Amino acid sequence: MKKHRTGKSTSSVWAGEEEYIMSNVTQVPVVHSVSFGYKDIDEWQQVALGLKKGHIYSRNTNPTVAVFEEKIRCLEGAEAATSAATGMGIISSVLFGLLAPGQRVVSVKDTYGGTNKIFTEFLPRFNVEVCLCPTTDHEAIEDEIRKGCDLLYLETPTNPTIKIIDLERLSRAGKKAGAVVVVDNTFATPINQQPLALGADLVLHSATKFLGGHADALAGVVCGRRDLIDKVYHYREINGATLDPMSAYLILRGMKTLALRIERQNQNALEIARYLQTHPQVKTVYYPGLETHEGHEIARKQMSGYGAMLSFMLKEETLAAVGKVIGGFRYAHAAANLGAVETIVGPPATTSHVECSEEERAAMGIPESLIRYSTGIEDAEDLKEDLQRALARLG
Numbered sequence: 001m002k003k004h005r006t007g008k009s010t011s012s013v014w015a016g017e018e019e020y021i022m023s024n025v026t027q028v029p030v031v032h033s034v035s036f037g038y039k040d041i042d043e044w045q046q047v048a049l050g051l052k053k054g055h056i057y058s059r060n061t062n063p064t065v066a067v068f069e070e071k072i073r074c075l076e077g078a079e080a081a082t083s084a085a086t087g088m089g090i091i092s093s094v095l096f097g098l099l100a101p102g103q104r105v106v107s108v109k110d111t112y113g114g115t116n117k118i119f120t121e122f123l124p125r126f127n128v129e130v131c132l133c134p135t136t137d138h139e140a141i142e143d144e145i146r147k148g149c150d151l152l153y154l155e156t157p158t159n160p161t162i163k164i165i166d167l168e169r170l171s172r173a174g175k176k177a178g179a180v181v182v183v184d185n186t187f188a189t190p191i192n193q194q195p196l197a198l199g200a201d202l203v204l205h206s207a208t209k210f211l212g213g214h215a216d217a218l219a220g221v222v223c224g225r226r227d228l229i230d231k232v233y234h235y236r237e238i239n240g241a242t243l244d245p246m247s248a249y250l251i252l253r254g255m256k257t258l259a260l261r262i263e264r265q266n267q268n269a270l271e272i273a274r275y276l277q278t279h280p281q282v283k284t285v286y287y288p289g290l291e292t293h294e295g296h297e298i299a300r301k302q303m304s305g306y307g308a309m310l311s312f313m314l315k316e317e318t319l320a321a322v323g324k325v326i327g328g329f330r331y332a333h334a335a336a337n338l339g340a341v342e343t344i345v346g347p348p349a350t351t352s353h354v355e356c357s358e359e360e361r362a363a364m365g366i367p368e369s370l371i372r373y374s375t376g377i378e379d380a381e382d383l384k385e386d387l388q389r390a391l392a393r394l395g
């Protein structure tokens, strides 16, 4: 056959891509490739069977996503990690990947709104019993664990009521009953709290929040015991809620400044909480760093910083009053998000518990007049002035 020049169509497809110059980059490449090719079928098979390191298809694993999983695994001090497209994606994968019909979950009333929906609406459909205890009643939680518990699910500090649960104490109770102990560590981040060191089996995050820190990408991740992570991964790869490489890259980029951001946010939040305590329009401030907070002693024991999240109740207990304040901020986004470099405010009715009805929120003990405040990295003086301006609209 006569040698001919490669055609334009073939060149459009292949030119420049036959060899990848991947070495010597100093930043993580965003690998958008859906699949990974192998000339050697034996090698391909070995990778497919997990006997050799590598990637086959990006719904299962992807090099950029793997770097993200490795970074958080190291931060949480875990054996293994796996991710999903969102925080809810990883929470569903944990629950549906580990539980079977006839089993029993013990958790608390104040979990994230979406998690609460899985507990009350979806798990019961599959004949999984869910018992939701009063959030800070440790004796009641221990009693329910003793009655039988396959999975203990905890979240601390809670969203949006900022309640504190003793992780060491309840992990011990869970382990004794043979339960898998899962902790949502989204609010604290591994900088402020390390649930695995306190006895949990799995720690998970909505990486959308503090890990990413810039409110521009959704992701979820779970770290912990290898055998459990394998099961969660297996469910997620089939269920298909896979994290895409571009989002993984954005979260990775954000994570480089995680410790710096959290350090500043811890300081700012404590200063804001103290300021709000003295404000005449504010009835109650919920922040674990305040000596007056009911969970302060536990927080002091298990957290190395009290976090960026606080909430406060106005003296005027109406949603209309909340609306007035929310509309008065200059340096805070009024939005259904948290954990970003910018300060973000919102009431539970339009943020964490938007999925729940007013009655359901009341049953969970979440007042309509609560304002959740996610402290950013701005200057504390400017944030205090902004709060003063917004609260002055009530006067």
Ligand SMILES: *Cc1c(COP(=O)(O)O)cnc(C)c1O
Residues within 6 Å of the ligand: 086, 087, 088, 089, 112, 114, 155, 159, 184, 186, 187, 205, 206, 207, 208, 209, 218, 219, 220
């Ligand atoms: C936001 C959030 C989730 C859900 O995460 P998504 O990324 O929005 O799916 C779960 N838990 C907590 C504590 C959260 O704040």
